[in-house]
Amino acid sequence: MTDPVIADRSPIGVDVVAGRTYWWCTCGRSTRQPFCDGTHNPTQFKPLKYVAEQTGQVWFCACKHTATAPLCDGSHRGLAPEEE
């Protein structure tokens, strides 16, 4: 399995609505980050379903290396520096 693309090195805050379903992009290739736009086809990645428990802002992972997907766990801070 290949690694996901790092879409961004900081999380993306989104105002979600309780009970609503969101599809988090796991591959990092979507142009609608942090959500899936179908670009993962034909990779092995599939979007991850997230149902908001409460209305309010949540921080979705954009580096795609979080261990608490789809939400940020701070893993972006441990990524190797970007190549210049």
Ligand code: FES
């Ligand atoms: S575009 Fe990344 S999972 Fe769908």
